[in-house]
Amino acid sequence: MDDPLYREEILDHYYSSPYRGRLERADHACDLDNPFCGDQIHVELAVDGDRIKDVRFDGKGCVISQAATSLLAERLEGATVEEALGLGPADVVKLLGMPLTPTRMKCGLLGWKAIRQALTPKDVTA
């Protein structure tokens, strides 16, 4: 009955992500929550020029929402802002290594949305 979505690697990202925590100085940050399951995510990014130097997150929620955020943080450290904004839901699924059902997608994309929102120039934010 094991679910490959909940494999060792994902649980590691959930329980002991190296990206969990706060930055000394963040250039961008965003708080998001999903009222339907109570998941909360806080992300912070430090940017140097157009390059993402550091990502940290904090939050409470299900394995999927927290691990996906950690995987994204890992993926984005060292990437450009443009690259980060170019990532889509499919990339998050790829990082998780497993397809998500539509309902679970909402969990999986919470961190992605928060990062996107943090990096989006404020006057463009809807």
Add this chain to the structure above:
Amino acid sequence: MDDPLYREEILDHYYSSPYRGRLERADHACDLDNPFCGDQIHVELAVDGDRIKDVRFDGKGCVISQAATSLLAERLEGATVEEALGLGPADVVKLLGMPLTPTRMKCGLLGWKAIRQALTPKDVTA
């Protein structure tokens, strides 16, 4: 494809009822209509003591509503008011000689309702 409901006798009551018309002096009268099909009925009764002497009706509508009223008029001439008020939907069906579907029942009972209403003491009418 003939329908026994629309037999000769019923059509006679529809086209040339001896009860169609007005009374010189009516003791009770009532106008009713069924907005759904536009059927209209006007009934008049002359009463002597507790006995119904004369019944007349007038109206426009389908064969069933008009013929049923005529049949009722025939049945009630000479009857007591009590007897008239004792008649129920089943008696109307018996007069028509054929069961009616629920929808047609509304046509069949228009005259019956009008007569009932005409004979019901006004302070009791709902």
Add this chain to the structure above:
Amino acid sequence: MADVAAVRGTGLDVSRVRADFPPLAEEVRPGVPLRYFDSAATALKPAPVVEAVREFLADYPANVHRGLHVLSERATEAFEGARLKVAAHLGVDDPAQVIFTRGTTEAINLVARSWGRMALKPGDAIVLSELEHHANIVPWQMIAAETGAVLRYVDLTDDLEYDLDSFDRLFDDGRVRMVATTGMSNVTGVRPPVEEIARRARGRGARVLIDAAQSLAHEGLDVVELGIDFAAFSGHKVFGPTGVGVLYGKRELLEAMEPVLGGGNMVLRVERDRAVWNELPDKFEAGTPPIAEVIGLGAAIDYIESLDAEAVARHERGLIEHAHATLGAVEGFRLLGPSDTAGKGPIVGFTLDGTHPHDLSHLLDRHGIAIRAGHHCAMPLHTRLGIPASARASFALYNTKDEIDRLAEALGSIKTMLRRR
């Protein structure tokens, strides 16, 4: 059936279509096959629609939205998949503009109440016509009474067609905020010129709602191309199940509008004394939606789209022309509305001299022929016609000219039978 072969040539295999609708193969009484001319009241349901509903109820009857088990995921996928189908059918990219309701009636009420409360001020005018079904009259009367707005009716021509000159005059004082019109009269089949109506109304700053309850069973509706603000239709009249309908609305309007029903799913957050509304379309879909019904509607849209629309239109045009010719030849037959078939759909409203529509419908049933009799929820039209009731034979893609011939014959024989002796 004489005309099946002929029609086949046009791209619609009517005998195959008929096989999809079980009642058409039935006898209503021994030896009396069904002739169904009551599709304007509700259309028959093709087998795939029945099966889609059955399958949901029997195999995966789970609630939608946020269920994490297999049954619920399957139900959610089928449910939201149907929304995509409806959106595509209406030419809409954004499925959040498709709101599921119980039917046309609820959809129009939603607009009248929610948009009306937001937009209408005393003296503002709502333009209707006497062609409208009560569903497109009474909700406007109710909101008019509440807001102080007034109703204005477009005149009809002598042929009972929408009079665009009269329409124009209603705008003289600049108070018209809404034009709500049927896409097809359910009594006469008359099709108001919705493109032109929409164009002129928009040009004068009025919103446009199309009641597509009748028209969508016969022709497509591209709400974006028409540039209309709202459209409403019912599942059961487009070969889908009962219990479901659709409201299309422009996003900017739907977003500005307040919800009408409160409850689960339409909220993001509920505190003791306040709630925060959810996004579209959920904001307008309080409570458990009609899940089986929405899925069935999706199957109905699939069914319609599986057919050659042009061929269906040609077939239906053939039916209405044949009906006008054949029924018109029956002694005492009086057609309601235009005799020219160009501006109308496959609906024949009529009276038969000396015969009450109720008797007619009752006696036609003895011939296995199903029509409607009454005011068809269009009393203002009947008031104008000066008759309390009429008879209506309405056709759909599964009817044949042969069946119409049977109707003409039956009318003749009933007329004889009811002749005053």
Add this chain to the structure above:
Amino acid sequence: MADVAAVRGTGLDVSRVRADFPPLAEEVRPGVPLRYFDSAATALKPAPVVEAVREFLADYPANVHRGLHVLSERATEAFEGARLKVAAHLGVDDPAQVIFTRGTTEAINLVARSWGRMALKPGDAIVLSELEHHANIVPWQMIAAETGAVLRYVDLTDDLEYDLDSFDRLFDDGRVRMVATTGMSNVTGVRPPVEEIARRARGRGARVLIDAAQSLAHEGLDVVELGIDFAAFSGHKVFGPTGVGVLYGKRELLEAMEPVLGGGNMVLRVERDRAVWNELPDKFEAGTPPIAEVIGLGAAIDYIESLDAEAVARHERGLIEHAHATLGAVEGFRLLGPSDTAGKGPIVGFTLDGTHPHDLSHLLDRHGIAIRAGHHCAMPLHTRLGIPASARASFALYNTKDEIDRLAEALGSIKTMLRRR
């Protein structure tokens, strides 16, 4: 199934009942049978309900009311027959007091809006509790905002039970006009003392509405004996189809209330600028009703009444007691609400330490086990509990103790699997 034989002795043949619900014989994945513990979201549908819906759609899919052909007469008879069945089930003589809606949500909205507009003045109070589903909160918030009425919440005891002392205190100023309460919490299964609530509310001149959405799947509701003013429930939670629900109302109230939706059937007469309402129940049933769905609901009522109600209650009591004992033994399992099963229905709201309800539900699905996770449309209750979400296993007459054992095992293995390494 170990307990089937035992239960048989009580008058409910559970294995026979199970055979009526097709999904219970299915595997959700090869080798993984379905264990359905999500009946509080929507109940599975027994074969006769599925068949009643299918039969209408396939064989006699006609519109009801005033159709004069065979199909329509048959549809009308089945439709109105279902109304009689519902009325009888609620202990009501007069079927006109049974209004068909889309569901509980629409039914409560109808009362809140129509009765509320008529009866509520600024400062009047509506009494709710934190046990309520959003369907019995948000409509009252909306009408309170419109009328200036206020909401008051009954306190819950530490066990999350309805506190009658707190209830009494809410009446001190004599401003309470309505008490709306659930018959059974959809999160914890807690059953407020509706008889006592109704008695006390009535004695103080307040109206009473019972949200029977959950309770009616488990126990009867005699609205006349209770003397309540309104009751609401949904077809889909009592083994019926989606798309249909019921509002019961006292005749004198329903007659005084204004309709909420305008359209066909709810009017006797429509003129250009005004309409005359129809009688009950039609006044509140605008448009084509959910015909297939009402007929299916009738079949569901027949199904419930075909079973021995006492035996069903005993079986369900056995289930909830077993669930409390078995699940309670799982490490980290925390029950929400009272541990005493006497005052509750067969619903287990819970959390599992260190496990998010969403992960739990997701992983239980791998075991074929269907539960719900989330706030269950009861945010105020979750706010009080200080948790954003919970897990819920809900049982119905077709569940077995054996299935509950599988749930307990699965919870244990998930706890192990998710253990921090």
